[in-house]
Amino acid sequence: MSSSTSKKANVLLFGGGAVGAIAAMNIESGGLGQVTAVLRSNYQVVKNQGYTIESVDHGSLKGWRPTRVVNSVPDVAKESLRPFDYIITTTKNCPDIPPTVAELIAPAATPGHTVIVMIQNGLNIEKAIFEKLPSNIVLSGVSMIDSYEGKPGHIVQESRDRVYLGAFRNPNIPSHETEIKAAHDFIRIYEASGKPDVTFSDNAPWSRWRKLVYNAVLNPLAAISGLDTSRLRLSGSVIEQLARPAMKEVVATAAALGHTLPEDIIDAMVDLDPIELYLKPSMLNDSEKGNFMEVEYLVGEPVREAARVGVPTPHLKAIYEMAKLLQWRTKETKGLVTVPPKRGE
Ligand SMILES: *[C@@H]1O[C@H](CO)[C@@H](O)[C@H](O)[C@H]1NC(C)=O
Numbered sequence: 001m002s003s004s005t006s007k008k009a010n011v012l013l014f015g016g017g018a019v020g021a022i023a024a025m026n027i028e029s030g031g032l033g034q035v036t037a038v039l040r041s042n043y044q045v046v047k048n049q050g051y052t053i054e055s056v057d058h059g060s061l062k063g064w065r066p067t068r069v070v071n072s073v074p075d076v077a078k079e080s081l082r083p084f085d086y087i088i089t090t091t092k093n094c095p096d097i098p099p100t101v102a103e104l105i106a107p108a109a110t111p112g113h114t115v116i117v118m119i120q121n122g123l124n125i126e127k128a129i130f131e132k133l134p135s136n137i138v139l140s141g142v143s144m145i146d147s148y149e150g151k152p153g154h155i156v157q158e159s160r161d162r163v164y165l166g167a168f169r170n171p172n173i174p175s176h177e178t179e180i181k182a183a184h185d186f187i188r189i190y191e192a193s194g195k196p197d198v199t200f201s202d203n204a205p206w207s208r209w210r211k212l213v214y215n216a217v218l219n220p221l222a223a224i225s226g227l228d229t230s231r232l233r234l235s236g237s238v239i240e241q242l243a244r245p246a247m248k249e250v251v252a253t254a255a256a257l258g259h260t261l262p263e264d265i266i267d268a269m270v271d272l273d274p275i276e277l278y279l280k281p282s283m284l285n286d287s288e289k290g291n292f293m294e295v296e297y298l299v300g301e302p303v304r305e306a307a308r309v310g311v312p313t314p315h316l317k318a319i320y321e322m323a324k325l326l327q328w329r330t331k332e333t334k335g336l337v338t339v340p341p342k343r344g345e
Contacts, residue, residue, distance in 0.1 A: 009032060014088065015091030030193035036074070038071070039071060055155070089119065106132050121282075216316065252306075253306040
């Protein structure tokens with residue numbers, strides 16, 4: 001980017017919810033990038049009134065907008081637009097619900113140029129992007145932000161934006177050095193405002209496996225039971241009988257793949273949410289709103305990786321099957337699956 005240092009980076013944000021809005025704000029307020037945000041559910045509100053933001057990093061703002069707000073992904077080649085230097089994806093990521101993130105962002109990506117930054121959870125999320133956009137660098141963002149969108153366009157950020165940023169290894173890119181340099185370039189733009197706390201992570205999969213100890217187990221268990229993580233812990237035996245054994249399976253799978261997690265990781269993840277907060281993890285929030293959950297990248301992929309490397313995961317599989325039932329229920333409600341008519345109807 002040396003020739004364009006005077007020019008701001010051209011950034012497309014795909015998903016302007018609780019994580020994306022703060023990402024846009026970081027980049028715009030740092031002054032090294034300008035953001036076009038592709039919004040869906042909150043498009044009208046943000047277009048008309050801007051965001052209302054209550055943020056521990058940025059303070060309280062009313063009517064804030066990124067440089068541009070659009071309601072569909074621009075087709076850069078067809079519309080002869082200036083190429084995007086970065087596409088940041090912050091939407092929910094459900095490969096079982098078409099169209100997929102890769103399909104949706106593809107028209108905005110310039111082959112060999114646009115760097116895709118996935119600030120999304122789960123395992124193997126980069127594979128679908130490599131397939132669709134083989135010549136693009138893909139970065140990994142693991143966000144530890146605690147933020148939510150209470151009403152459309154109203155973002156509340158309650159803890160500092162902490163992100164672990166690294167580069168996925170795209171086998172089509174000749175050297176990993178290029179990918180790592182792209183990660184550092186992006187970090188410079190993302191943290192220029194001094195507000196977010198970005199840590200370069202030279203082992204992107206490790207950060208993901210670490211977070212999966214929580215996300216593959218407590219997150220779906222909360223959704224399945226309809227209980228927040230404090231109530232799961234207060235309810236009796238489920239933590240000892242199901243959660244910890246399933247977490248051990250996640251840790252064993254990570255280890256089999258060469259990612260050694262710290263010894264106290266299971267205790268740390270069981271107790272991650274302060275008990276007096278009654279925190280609802282994302283899948284519980286999604287299921288309560290009748291939305292799809294990130295079942296496949298949070299639970300399905302760890303189960304499949306375990307099968308691939310021969311680690312038995314009986315507890316995790318049970319959780320996965322139950323989470324899939326919940327997802328199937330939502331699919332039926334939304335008309336993505338239909339069943340044959342009941343006899344006599
Ligand atoms: C779920 O929603 C509640 C607000 O209803 C929020 O406090 C909480 O942070 C959300 N959970 C996640 C993981 O975003």
